[in-house]
Amino acid sequence: MAMRTEPFVVNVGPQHPSTHGVFRLRLTLDGERIVDCQMVMGYLHRSMEKLAEERSFTQNIPFTDRTDYLAAMTGNLAYCLAVEKLASVPVPPRAQWIRTIMAELQRIASHCMAIGTFVNDCGAWHTPLLYMMREREKVLDLFELACGARLTTNYMRIGGVSRDLPPEFLPRLRDFVREMPQRISEYEDLLVENEILIARSRGIGVLPAEKAIAYSVSGPMLRGSGVAWDLRKADPYAAYDQVEFDIPVGTNGDCYDRFMVRLAEMRQSVRILEQALDMIPSGPYQTPVPLALQPPPGEAYGRIESPRGELGFYVVSDGGPAPFRFHIRSPSLINLTPLPELVKGMTVADAIVILGSVDIVVGEVDR
């Protein structure tokens, strides 16, 4: 009798330790090799785009916290930018700088989680993740100081931010900025040259530059593939045109490059924060706008470089108090699209590492 093998279908998720939420991968396996991969999404679909059409422009800001719940500030910012463009609301300079500070703090916090969970997916038993959590907590404390909330901040407003920074915020931010480079060095010492981490992530999940562009991925995933693209420089918003920073760029487009780009970006964020501390002006923090803002009919697209990539909000107004159409271009979803191609031919263990290196937030994938 001839021995025969059959492909074997495994559902990774929706409940699985490494899918970062409720996301499902349907893997067809030949032994440990992946023959086929299908992504099943929608478990966290909350119909945000439709809900937003029933609420006023200001009432929609909390939704933008909850799309990407690991980067609420940047979600707020992108939406506010879109509405400001639509209604031509000017933003005072102090608010611009506060927004820059918040966006960069958010990037540090989000990258901490991304790196921590990525190394966790490589099999480290929670140690790196909890180290990263330690730093993330400090950022969340700063958020709490500024707006009273830690995770879903709801801090930005159309025309500025909801309240001015408390007096003790900047000194505490200065302490954080002084401490953070040492912490990043500590992570680099612990992780960058770890033989097992390199073996698990170098040459795994290679996404060449032209494919990355073709899939229109963005953020650290695009930069890991060697494309120097960053909206903070390419289409500056808030106060990014006044600060100096570098864009970290990988060269091989593998999981290790994505991980290293995130680590290096944390350092650049600290650099931006340092400059912001010296350059933040005093003055009003908000342009008063009516609560029931009724922008003139038209459309606007506000985009920022969120920790995960290009986060865009497309808002159409018909002159009423609520958006006529509200669309989110979420980087997690679009960065996820090359995943089936990346994992084909790899092993199950690699698929988990690749998924970890994409750094998805399921709330943003499904919205």
Next chain:
Amino acid sequence: MTAFLAEWWDLRDLGNTVGALLDWIADRGVPDWVPYVLSGIIGIAAVLLWAILSQLAFIWIERRVLGRMQVRLGPNRVGPWGLLQPLADALKVLAKEMVTPRNADRVLYWLAPIAVVVPAILVLAVFPFSPGMVVADLNVGVLYIVAVTSTATIAVFMAGWSSSNKYSLLGAMRTVAMLISYEVVQVLALLSATAFTGSMRLLDVVAWQDRYNAWLLFLQPLALLSFIIASAVEVNRTPSDIAEAESEIVAGYHTEYGGIRWGMFQLAEYVAGFAVAATITTLWLGGWTLWGLEEWVPGWLIFLGKLYGTFFLFIWLRGTLPRVRIDQLMGFAWKFLLPLMLLNVLLVGAEKVVWAETGASAGVVLPAFAVLNLALTVALVLGWGALAGGLRPQMRPKRPLLVREVGGIYYQPMP
């Protein structure tokens, strides 16, 4: 050893107490088999009690130590410093419902947790806790260890197969593949140690190390290193906890198990860890001896101290390292460890011949061998590693470029 008082109240060797008790019973005119059976029962009960108490203690120690390593506190709510946490956990596990999946192979599913615990505890029978404290003094002790620990593989495969869960099956297949590879390395490491001392009886191995005042740690470092790596695989500790890789296949072969059945797998894992630590202690760290201190301190305390110290190493590894992939792990066994261990066995043979032929005194030969073997270990591990690494320059760490302007493309395909 001669200074042992060897009375029943001599706590330095609890074997004396048991011996005195059995003599007393034998003097009462009972049939011959009664003291024999009693001695067996006492030994088994003592070892079981020790294993379970140690496990409870080490659940707490592991969680506290990992907590410290992970910048958090660890359990600290139940009892002082969380000391009663393992008891609370045990009660919870006992009280939980044991679910059997509908498509499970019921007999195998029921049998596997038992089959996995039995060999783990059986192994403990041969370890000499001190000269008189060994349940079964086998003259093929090392062989027994190898034979009994390898049967656990069958139990793991039973668990994985019978659960009718795909993660379990993947975990079980990984286990079998892994254990077959690492058993070879493990056996060669044990062979190096026993060939050097010339005996498979664990009491003799310890006595040999005591006689020459030389732990095999110094004489056979390469074998110890390989044995630790192979054992980490055997007891499913990171960096090789592939069979139950949490982030990949949820819990591997025991995904579907709950309640006390899951507790049995945990017990087996810990006891197997103790068995590995006991093997290392006995064969490489001189067992109950500590350069004369065993005259004053009970030998079994020294043994336990070394054993727990060795086990701590595995906790440390767990808190530190990521996990390797299964093919990398297998490649490491066959391409890296196995050639090294074959060389090492050859070296042991050569050294034994040199010692016998020249007739030099142990005081000269053993330090020379120790220095030679230590140097060779360092040179071989580094050299072989550099050679293997030099063949794959693309695997070196690399920093990202820092670019000022947007728009450029810096992608280079990997070589």
